[in-house]
Amino acid sequence: MITQIAWRNVWRNKVRSLVVIASVAVGIWAATFIAAFSSGMRHRYVETAIHKEVSHIQVHANGYLDDPELSESIPDVNTMISQIEKIPEVKSVSSRLLVNAMAATASASTGVLLRGIDTLSENNTTGIGKNLVEGNYLSGAALPAYISSELADKLHLKLKHKIVFTFQDAQGYMISAAFRITGIFKTSNSTFDLQNVFLRDADLSALLKMDGEASEIAVLLKNDIDVPAVISKLKSQFPQYDVKDWKQIAPELALTVDSLNETLYMFILIIVLALVFGIVNTMLMAVLERTREIGMLMAIGMNRKKLFRMIMTETFYLSLVGTPAGLLLAYITIVLTGKYGISLALFAQGLSSYGISKMVYPELEASVYGVIAVFIFTGTLLASFYPAIRALKFNSVEAMRAV
Amino acid sequence: MIVIETKNVTKVYEGVVPVTAVDGVSIQIEEGEFTAIVGPSGSGKTTLLNLIGGLDHPTTGEVWIGGKNISHLSKNELIDFRLHHIGFVFQAYNLIPVLSAKENVEFIMLLQKRSKSERISRAKELLKMVGLETRMNNRPGELSGGQQQRVAVARALASKPQFVLADEPTANLDSNSTAQLLDMMHDLNKKEKMTFLFSTHDQRVIDRAERVIMLEDGKVVGSELNG
Numbered sequence A: 001m002i003t004q005i006a007w008r009n010v011w012r013n014k015v016r017s018l019v020v021i022a023s024v025a026v027g028i029w030a031a032t033f034i035a036a037f038s039s040g041m042r043h044r045y046v047e048t049a050i051h052k053e054v055s056h057i058q059v060h061a062n063g064y065l066d067d068p069e070l071s072e073s074i075p076d077v078n079t080m081i082s083q084i085e086k087i088p089e090v091k092s093v094s095s096r097l098l099v100n101a102m103a104a105t106a107s108a109s110t111g112v113l114l115r116g117i118d119t120l121s122e123n124n125t126t127g128i129g130k131n132l133v134e135g136n137y138l139s140g141a142a143l144p145a146y147i148s149s150e151l152a153d154k155l156h157l158k159l160k161h162k163i164v165f166t167f168q169d170a171q172g173y174m175i176s177a178a179f180r181i182t183g184i185f186k187t188s189n190s191t192f193d194l195q196n197v198f199l200r201d202a203d204l205s206a207l208l209k210m211d212g213e214a215s216e217i218a219v220l221l222k223n224d225i226d227v228p229a230v231i232s233k234l235k236s237q238f239p240q241y242d243v244k245d246w247k248q249i250a251p252e253l254a255l256t257v258d259s260l261n262e263t264l265y266m267f268i269l270i271i272v273l274a275l276v277f278g279i280v281n282t283m284l285m286a287v288l289e290r291t292r293e294i295g296m297l298m299a300i301g302m303n304r305k306k307l308f309r310m311i312m313t314e315t316f317y318l319s320l321v322g323t324p325a326g327l328l329l330a331y332i333t334i335v336l337t338g339k340y341g342i343s344l345a346l347f348a349q350g351l352s353s354y355g356i357s358k359m360v361y362p363e364l365e366a367s368v369y370g371v372i373a374v375f376i377f378t379g380t381l382l383a384s385f386y387p388a389i390r391a392l393k394f395n396s397v398e399a400m401r402a403v
Numbered sequence B: 001m002i003v004i005e006t007k008n009v010t011k012v013y014e015g016v017v018p019v020t021a022v023d024g025v026s027i028q029i030e031e032g033e034f035t036a037i038v039g040p041s042g043s044g045k046t047t048l049l050n051l052i053g054g055l056d057h058p059t060t061g062e063v064w065i066g067g068k069n070i071s072h073l074s075k076n077e078l079i080d081f082r083l084h085h086i087g088f089v090f091q092a093y094n095l096i097p098v099l100s101a102k103e104n105v106e107f108i109m110l111l112q113k114r115s116k117s118e119r120i121s122r123a124k125e126l127l128k129m130v131g132l133e134t135r136m137n138n139r140p141g142e143l144s145g146g147q148q149q150r151v152a153v154a155r156a157l158a159s160k161p162q163f164v165l166a167d168e169p170t171a172n173l174d175s176n177s178t179a180q181l182l183d184m185m186h187d188l189n190k191k192e193k194m195t196f197l198f199s200t201h202d203q204r205v206i207d208r209a210e211r212v213i214m215l216e217d218g219k220v221v222g223s224e225l226n227g
Helices: A002-010 A014-054 A077-085 A119-126 A149-154 A190-195 A201-208 A224-237 A251-289 A291-300 A304-340 A345-353 A366-383 A385-392 A396-401 B045-052 B075-085 B101-111 B116-129 B145-158 B175-191 B203-208
Strands: A057-061 A090-104 A109-117 A132-135 A144-148 A162-168 A174-185 A196-200 A216-221 A241-245 B002-013 B019-030 B034-038 B060-065 B086-089 B163-167 B195-200 B211-216 B219-225
Touching: A002 A304, A002 B101, A014 A119, A014 A216, A014 A251, A014 A304, A014 A366, A057 A224, A077 A090, A077 A216, A090 A119, A090 A201, A109 A119, A109 A149, A109 A162, A109 A190, A109 A201, A119 A216, A144 A149, A144 A162, A149 A174, A149 A190, A174 A201, A190 A196, A196 A201, A216 A224, A224 A241, A251 A291, A251 A304, A251 A366, A251 A385, A291 A304, A291 A396, A291 B075, A304 A366, A304 A385, A366 A385, B002 B045, B002 B195, B019 B045, B019 B060, B019 B195, B019 B219, B034 B045, B034 B175, B034 B203, B045 B060, B045 B163, B045 B195, B075 B086, B086 B145, B101 B116, B101 B145, B116 B145, B145 B163, B145 B175, B175 B195, B175 B203, B195 B203
Parallel strands: A109 A196, A144 A174, B034 B195, B034 B211, B086 B163, B163 B195
Antiparallel strands: A057 A216, A057 A241, A090 A109, A090 A162, A090 A216, A132 A174, A144 A196, A162 A174, B002 B019, B002 B060, B211 B219
16 A cells, blocks of 8 residues: 555655656656767777778788887788788778878978778778779879878868878888879868878889888778677788787777767766755655655554655656656657768867767667666766655654644 | 543643643543543644543553553554444544545455445444445545544444544534434443443533533543433
8 A cells, every 4th residue: 555655655646746747758768868979989980990991800910009110010011911801800900101291382391191092991991092082093093192182271272283292111212203183082080181181002112112011001990899800810820920900000099989988978867966956846746745644644544664755656657657758759859860860060170180970879788778768767866865864864743733 | 341541641742832721630431431531722632632542641640540551652553443442523524535434434344354244234234323325435525524523433433433422512503403413422331331421511411411520720620410
């Protein structure tokens, strides 16, 4: 009967109870949706970074990452690539000859990283050719250059303009070469765009006299989960080289993922706290409003344990109705926004500097729904502790005198 | 047999100016009595009833119920004691608004952990006894003041208490309801040998009481038997 009284008490003040139920539902919806949004953003950020820039795994000569000089290069790279391509989990492999250079035009200059690539395999690995916005992807000239629209704006360049790159070869001799801009690209990472220029591997290696050599080999896998297995295969196959996964190559990616996670926890905590205070307030009101009745219950012999249980049960019922409603609402929102995406075009420029796409597709693992629901459900129950304890402190005689 | 006994009981409410609500009261109530404690407002009737009912602790003196000194019982012990030994009828009825008349009567037996079948049959029997067999499933809000007070009496009796304490039970009732309630309680007193102790300043209750204890300024100033 205690549970029966609790249930009926819940519906004494329908508006108030519906407000609490709505608060729980909105709290769960908000926390779950933020988690899904964050997860979608994180996933897309990592996916973009892996599939467009870093790849799952990179192979370098030992010491290259500490001191990225041309002297620390991988010789006979083609043989190595053909061996890596035989690993079944591997989707594509691309070698890059990397050299820092000064890019100059008649009116401006800036530092860039020249990337000598095999156009086909690089396009398979990072899809850089698909980011073309104007012209051709490294074709249509004797020495074609593929630069970003950001860099073109910075250096006041247009298609077919010439750009001069000055850099040092492995022996330390300065080399200057004029390339013609045949293609302009744009990725979702403006920082990457400003810093990188793509050239054909054959052109750059001829200038550097490093035919058949590469600074790095990028390996894209069919599935993210295969990274550890392929890493160990590559390490045993090429013990003389430095084999690293994307987290080691780009620690800033892992850092950003961690930051997003921390921000998410903060948001969820704020939501739970707001919810908890709301429930404390409402339940306290519900208890104080029934001071006389609680006094009478104690007078006729209802002990504190039962009284406590009754008030806690009322909150339990409110949460029990609110939680599935919130979860359902969140599920529908996540499915819909996950399908059509949420455009953050308003913040596109800022997001782009962090390499985050303006479209976010919220997604959430099933277990996270449960974790959030349990978290908020527990929070609401804890919130009713104070009102329940307050009721236990009533003196029955004084409580019955209350107006 | 003495059911209720107060021995030189005093209750002082501390404050800026301490107030002595009950001052050295010693009374004895025999089993089956139908007694009214009367006096003007502020004479200490309700305080004395609260002390007898174990709702409050005396500052000094002792309260003995059924041969047991309850003056020093803890809060939890008193709750348990009230549940099993005392029936309460309050001035404002104080029924649980979300429960029906039958459930209100059943509720106290639930607290006593009685079986469901016993609860239901006794609740029905008591509501029939107070003339509410047709209103068992109505909630307090659907009953008149007199009917609610009759449910309160049925609830007070449900726990099979040693006696019933009624604090101004007719204060909110009209003449008819008062007469019906008094008739009913008088019948219970006679048939069931149930002890009733009222606090009242209602002349209609005083006239029906078999014994009247008069209080003034917290002190017993007289006790007389009604013919």
